[in-house]
Amino acid sequence: MKHFTIEELTRSTTATQFGIDNTPPIEAVGNLWELIETVLDPAREQFGKPIYVNSGYRCAELNRKVGGAANSYHLQGRAADLDTRSGENRRLFGILKSLPHTELIWEQGGKWIHVAL
Numbered sequence: 001m002k003h004f005t006i007e008e009l010t011r012s013t014t015a016t017q018f019g020i021d022n023t024p025p026i027e028a029v030g031n032l033w034e035l036i037e038t039v040l041d042p043a044r045e046q047f048g049k050p051i052y053v054n055s056g057y058r059c060a061e062l063n064r065k066v067g068g069a070a071n072s073y074h075l076q077g078r079a080a081d082l083d084t085r086s087g088e089n090r091r092l093f094g095i096l097k098s099l100p101h102t103e104l105i106w107e108q109g110g111k112w113i114h115v116a117l
């Protein structure tokens with residue numbers, strides 16, 4: 001892992017706000033690690049600037065709280081919601097297209113990008 005950390009993909013202001021323990025189980029940590037190695041770090045390398053994670057792993061309680069789909073890949077630590085915060089989500093989306101993924105979604109008119117492995 002070069003650019004992203006497990007912590008970055010686990011922390012959640014909603015979880016903190018509602019006192020939800022969003023600590024991932026070991027399987028989810030493995031999935032997060034793979035997501036970083038296979039998708040996020042390579043995307044960051046190609047993008048050349050910071051990429052921000054709005055949401056990564058979500059425990060069931062947190063997922064319900066944020067209105068995530070019941071079978072969301074976030075529950076397994078296989079998904080991340082990304083934002084460039086620099087108006088370059090379209091360019092990031094193009095980069096992600098060329099990297100391994102099982103889901104790649106342009107969310108709410110490109111406010112963020114959901115990618116899952």
Ligand SMILES: [Zn+2]
Binds near residue numbers: 074081114115
């Ligand atoms: Zn998502």
